[in-house]
Amino acid sequence: MARKLPAKDAVIVGLGWTGSILAHELTEAGLEVVAIERGPWRDTPTDFPPTSAQDELRYRIRHELFLRPSQTTFSFRNKMSETALPIRTWGAFMPPNGVGGGGVHWNAETWRFLPSDFVLKTHLTERYGASFLPPDMTIQDWGVTYDEIEPYYDRFEYLCGTSGTAGNLRGQIHEGGNPFEGPRSRPYPTPAQAQPFSHTLFGKAARELGYKPFPQPSGNLSQAYLNPLGIRLGPCTYCGFCEWFGCGNYSKASPQTTILPVLVRKPNFLARDNCEVTRINLDSSGKRATGVTYVDAGGEEWEQPGELVILSAYTIFNVQLLLLSGIGKPYDPVAGEGVIGRNFTHQTISDVTGFFDAAKFIFNPFIASGSIGMCIDEFNGDNFDHGPHGFVGGGYMGQVQTNGRPIETTPVPPGTPRWGAAWKSAVRENYLSAVKPGTGVHGSFYAYRDVYLDLDPTYKDRFGRPLVRMTIDFHDNELKQNAFLTDRFADIIQAMGAKQVMKEYRKGPYDITKYQTTHLCGGAVMGTDPKTSAINRYLQSWDVPNLFVMGASGFPQNAGYNPTGTLAALAFWSAEAIRSTYLKNPGPLVNA
Amino acid sequence: MRLHRRDLLASTAVLFGGITAHASIVSGALPWQPSAGTPPEPARPGPWLFFTNEEAAAIEAIADRIIPPDPQTPGGKDAGCAVFIDRQLAGPYGRQEGLYTAAPFHKGKKEQGPQSDAGPAEQYRKALAALDRYCRANRNNRAFADLSDAEKDDILAGLESSRIALEGTNGKEFFEAILKDVQQGFFADPLYGGNRDMVAWKMIGYPGARYDYRDWVSRHNERFPLPPVSIMGRPGWMPGKA
Numbered sequence: 001m002a003r004k005l006p007a008k009d010a011v012i013v014g015l016g017w018t019g020s021i022l023a024h025e026l027t028e029a030g031l032e033v034v035a036i037e038r039g040p041w042r043d044t045p046t047d048f049p050p051t052s053a054q055d056e057l058r059y060r061i062r063h064e065l066f067l068r069p070s071q072t073t074f075s076f077r078n079k080m081s082e083t084a085l086p087i088r089t090w091g092a093f094m095p096p097n098g099v100g101g102g103g104v105h106w107n108a109e110t111w112r113f114l115p116s117d118f119v120l121k122t123h124l125t126e127r128y129g130a131s132f133l134p135p136d137m138t139i140q141d142w143g144v145t146y147d148e149i150e151p152y153y154d155r156f157e158y159l160c161g162t163s164g165t166a167g168n169l170r171g172q173i174h175e176g177g178n179p180f181e182g183p184r185s186r187p188y189p190t191p192a193q194a195q196p197f198s199h200t201l202f203g204k205a206a207r208e209l210g211y212k213p214f215p216q217p218s219g220n221l222s223q224a225y226l227n228p229l230g231i232r233l234g235p236c237t238y239c240g241f242c243e244w245f246g247c248g249n250y251s252k253a254s255p256q257t258t259i260l261p262v263l264v265r266k267p268n269f270l271a272r273d274n275c276e277v278t279r280i281n282l283d284s285s286g287k288r289a290t291g292v293t294y295v296d297a298g299g300e301e302w303e304q305p306g307e308l309v310i311l312s313a314y315t316i317f318n319v320q321l322l323l324l325s326g327i328g329k330p331y332d333p334v335a336g337e338g339v340i341g342r343n344f345t346h347q348t349i350s351d352v353t354g355f356f357d358a359a360k361f362i363f364n365p366f367i368a369s370g371s372i373g374m375c376i377d378e379f380n381g382d383n384f385d386h387g388p389h390g391f392v393g394g395g396y397m398g399q400v401q402t403n404g405r406p407i408e409t410t411p412v413p414p415g416t417p418r419w420g421a422a423w424k425s426a427v428r429e430n431y432l433s434a435v436k437p438g439t440g441v442h443g444s445f446y447a448y449r450d451v452y453l454d455l456d457p458t459y460k461d462r463f464g465r466p467l468v469r470m471t472i473d474f475h476d477n478e479l480k481q482n483a484f485l486t487d488r489f490a491d492i493i494q495a496m497g498a499k500q501v502m503k504e505y506r507k508g509p510y511d512i513t514k515y516q517t518t519h520l521c522g523g524a525v526m527g528t529d530p531k532t533s534a535i536n537r538y539l540q541s542w543d544v545p546n547l548f549v550m551g552a553s554g555f556p557q558n559a560g561y562n563p564t565g566t567l568a569a570l571a572f573w574s575a576e577a578i579r580s581t582y583l584k585n586p587g588p589l590v591n592a
Numbered sequence: 593m594r595l596h597r598r599d600l601l602a603s604t605a606v607l608f609g610g611i612t613a614h615a616s617i618v619s620g621a622l623p624w625q626p627s628a629g630t631p632p633e634p635a636r637p638g639p640w641l642f643f644t645n646e647e648a649a650a651i652e653a654i655a656d657r658i659i660p661p662d663p664q665t666p667g668g669k670d671a672g673c674a675v676f677i678d679r680q681l682a683g684p685y686g687r688q689e690g691l692y693t694a695a696p697f698h699k700g701k702k703e704q705g706p707q708s709d710a711g712p713a714e715q716y717r718k719a720l721a722a723l724d725r726y727c728r729a730n731r732n733n734r735a736f737a738d739l740s741d742a743e744k745d746d747i748l749a750g751l752e753s754s755r756i757a758l759e760g761t762n763g764k765e766f767f768e769a770i771l772k773d774v775q776q777g778f779f780a781d782p783l784y785g786g787n788r789d790m791v792a793w794k795m796i797g798y799p800g801a802r803y804d805y806r807d808w809v810s811r812h813n814e815r816f817p818l819p820p821v822s823i824m825g826r827p828g829w830m831p832g833k834a
Contacts, residue, residue, distance in 0.1 A: 083700070
């Protein structure tokens, strides 16, 4: 029997980026807030100090900062006709764990989505006609527009101190920035990061081919920055240990470096770590959340009542808690009905590696940051005419190489044996003179009827709860998109002066062992119609109005960008609606 | 500052990667304590912790074929790759600690990832025994370590291509595991027992666990001049060591 704790005004499930943003905003509004986090408290001096943070084996290979599959995992299959098997060790994506969430170990690539991304279905149908879209594609509009959330993108970038070059200031296109981006109300808070050699070469080659390259927007800061909360970040030192690692230098934007030092001092805030929420509790009507039940690391069960519940865990865990708590109608892919688990998506990533003459090129690949590099956006979203190509979607591409860590980044030319003397000398000859962007082509992944989440019939977590089952495969549209983009990208790497270019197209079937990105999206998507969305445009549950669901689980489909900027902007947008409207008159913010 | 540590039912607290997690309440201030960090644990020098002497001889021989010695750089054996694997197999990695190990186990499609109830330690033990049996049966009763380089390469290539099967174990999977582990040991920080004297890092020009390249980010197409440094430092920092 769970022991009952004193009620709070708001209960936050998961203290990552969106949980921290909501905790800050709601405590500012005077609410008593508790945040419940499954993983441990993490901070720079204790968990990733600069004396030992640069440990590729510990963090990259052995996954020190991530969730352990023994705590919980997912099952996976490509097709509805197959039997799903559990993911026993992580591969295709890396679920975060602990205070700060993915904000601790991200690369800090801080993008905005295109204005057309938010009205995708309408936009594509108007431009190409409904019959241009594959019949089983289930993309939809978000219910919110770029212009509506622009002020909140701005809030997040100024919270983080994001480094970049504006391409569109209030409608004016500026040389050196991304000319395709939506209008931004202010320049980036700090200038773009300095660029290592290979990244500048990519920019030059892209310009010569007629593209408009620009520096990737970076949450690893080009200079020291004092944020609006009074927290100071240091300049990035280009150590090459960003993604999969915590920053030992206070120069990567994370909840730890931008919010938590202020948040924990507030008398109306409290965090509980190493406590896993197991369900959201509802009253007898089923239309009101009464709080949550959680289990602490000692195995003790607790009930935390609250007036308002904010679900801000990682994508799949949001969906899992909704399914296990009986909130919203579970998605049925056969009938095409229900919403929880619907429109699950990931990303379509590929890479091209360039091998250069070692006598002429020394790239020093170890000098890098997680969101450094030069990109082009000509092939993202609907920035180009898809008519002749027979697919929709796209992505940014660029020399965005984040590291020269030698377990991961010792590329050898195609045809080299995988071991022995020839392999060894190829590693020696190519380490300093190869260009390996990593996620060089960062493509969208649109939604389909048969790509979804539900509960596994066989496999259970350590509490005996069903694992979430992922059914996911690449569809022809994404594979065509990737082949086209990868070829365009390879042209630029070739133009940099490579003597040999190795293309690694993304191919089906979707493989759970191959890392792409951690950008799983959807499963509890936002929208304007309760029949096709779990939450309204303010991220409020249609079924349980005192429940708000943050994060990329709300994305109706995934665009060709990293998701953090958008999910953080949506968190600020939702927080504003809660503060300005909901708290004065708790109830549905949109009438269904 | 209010910092409460609750050690409720400490005996049943969850264990992850050797660290026991306790629920705590954080409120009023960041929960900082002196010396609260979790630095890495260096591999202990000394005898084999997991391998028998015979197993170790085979692993060292394999390591030296995957990464053969050459005049500039030692091979896998002298670089300590077998020591690295031994310490890893004796630790959480060998026991597949933290991984999902609930039944049932079914062999699925390769896209569904590894589905074995045996961890790396158990797989190495079985496969090394099977490799020894194979060599003794097919190579005049000799152990792998006693074969010529050409014979060793022939067997490794045979395992890689599935041309050679090992009894009671998957030879191809064993080859893939040892290829990955030898190369990881070669390039990981020396604190884990491989990459002795940072030989792998010197070989490729990787400066190691350095933390500040601000002076170098805009110096293009120049060779970085400083020697590598490990998380444990480097010899020049330590009195009495060259």
